[in-house]
Amino acid sequence: MPLFLKKTHRILYFIAVLxxxxxxxxxxxxxxxxxxxxYASIVWFRKWISILSVHLVGIRFRVTYEEPIDWSKPYILCPNHTSILDITALTYICPQQFSFVGKIELLNNPVTRIFFKSIDIPVKRESRMSAYKAFKRAGDLLKEGKSVVIFPEGKIDDEFPPILHKFKPGAFRMAQENNIQIIPIVIQNAWDIMWDDGGRFGSKPGVIDITVLKPMDCTPTEGRDFDSIELEVYEKMNQVWLKQREITQ
Incomplete structure (x- = not known):
């Protein structure tokens, strides 16, 4: 698709969101x-604003599960992050009530502000106090039976095409302290539909493929410490990520 059409498609997408x-x-x-x-009503509105907006501009999702997920209990959802469409992908996948942990700058966005002032969790990356408060708030939500979404890379990749970067430890520490399983999620090609916010390459209609891996226990055991658990999740996600890239290239 020519770049000017991709730029037009991006504008149409944001019009749909607004x-x-x-x-x-x-x-x-x-x-x-x-x-x-x-809380549940706000989650419902967030879900359908997101899904209706992408559907209106011809973006769909195709989800593959490694095994069926028992959605009756809370999880920490850990997806890779290459596009703002990842947010919609998570609302599409997860039938539960859940909160995103995201950068504090999202409070300045006219659409995301109301969600990060109410149900989602803003965090200032360079502030330990902000990180502590976000960690505590997320833990409280997990205890209430709600799930939490944390992007373990911490941000959208600056490189194009993106790679899966080294994970930050927050999600894994939270899972360990709250005895909660992590669900690794690989969002395969959202970056090809819209990389980051689409400012550079625009966006286009298409199908976003998502692989939901089986829940993983993050409790350290003999011979399996905290660092090895983090690496295990990373390697499993990266294997799926690279395999799909080979198929599509």
Missing amino acids: FFFSLSFPALYFLAKNPQRN
């Missing part, structure tokens, strides 16, 4: 006044 968000805003504004009581 359209569905504007329709939902009066209800969200009211619900966000009491996010604890209205």
Whole structure:
């Protein structure tokens, strides 16, 4: 697809997001006044604003599960991160109530602000206090039976095409301290549909392939320490990531 058409498609996508968000805003504004009581409703609005927006511009999802997931219990969802469409991918996959942990700059975004002021968890990367508060808030949500999404790479890759970068330890420490399983998720080609926010290459219609791996226990045992667990998750995700890249190239 020519670049000018990709740029046009990106504009149409953001128009779709703003359209569905504007329709939902009066209800969200009211619900966000009491996010604890209205948590499930806010999650519902976030899900359908995201999904309807991508569907309107011809973006779909195809999900493969390594094994069936028991969604009756909370998890820490750990996807790779190459596109803002990863957010929609997670709302599509997960039928549970859940919160994202994301950069504090999302409070400045007119769409994501209301979610990060109510149900999601902003964190200032360079602040230990902010990281501690985010860690505690996420732990509280897990204890309430809600799931948490943490992108273990910490940010979208600056390289194109992207690779799977070394993980940060936060998700694994949280899983260990709360005795919660991690679900590794490989979002294969969102970067090809829209890399980052699409500012450089635009976006296009297409199917985003997602592989949901089986839940993994992060409790250290003899011969399996914290670092080896983190590496085990990384290597499993990277194997799936590289295999799919070989198939599509």
